[in-house]
Amino acid sequence: MTLREKIGWGALALLAASALAVVAFERGEHVNALWIVTAAASVQLIAYRFYARYIARHVMQLDPSRQTPALRRADGLDYVATDRNVLFGHHFAAIAGAGPLVGPVLAAQMGYLPGTLWILAGVVLAGAVQDFMILFISMRRDGRSLGELIRMEMGAIPGVIALIGAFAIMVIILAVLAL
Structure with a gap:
């Protein structure tokens, strides 16, 4: 990683910490949602860059030259090679289930900061990892459910x-x- 990249990622981490600090120290019920969105986006970008890369390289040992079931078993019905942007949209729509339900309940029960931290930690350490690993384990087993x-x-x-x-x-x- 170059010095420029280190400075960029450090600035992003500082932005995330600053946004969470604003949420933590803001008194009353009027917390600007932009701070929560900024903190969430920053934390998720950092997790995507470092934690996801670690899991992909060291835990799952992904190989980009390995064929997917869509290429190996192409039948035009269940197994169809698709653009990765389309796949991302399908996966994003499929995993968005209970998040909109749990988030407001957590914020109402515990406050903005604990709810935000709980959701961010859950997404980064549990939800995203589970989805990522299940998708690749399924791929390695010919796309089984x-x-x-x-x-x-x-x-x-x-x-x-x-x-x-x-x-x-x-x-x-x-x-x-x-x-």
Whole structure:
């Protein structure tokens, strides 16, 4: 990493810390949402650059020359090679489930700063990592679903339980969104 890049990432980290400090020290209920968005975007960019790269290189050991199931098993129906920007949009829409529900509840219960920190830590350390790893594990197993992966690794009963659990979570989220 060059000195210029180090200065840029350091400035971004300072911006994130400053935005969180404004949220922390602002008294009353009138917190400008721009500070929360700035802190969140900065933290997520830093996590994407450093933490995601670490997981990709050292934990998952990704190889860009490895073919995806869309290329290996291309059938024009279930396995179709798609532009990565389109895939990003599909994945982003698929994972946005409970975030809009949990965020306001956390902010109402604990305040802006604890709610913001909880969501940022959860996204960076748990949610994004889980999604990232499940996607690549699924890719390495020919695009199988989470339930199929669990059934392959743990047996038929845990696989059925996982599928029922995933279905129940989807029903609950849809029911809450329908309110």
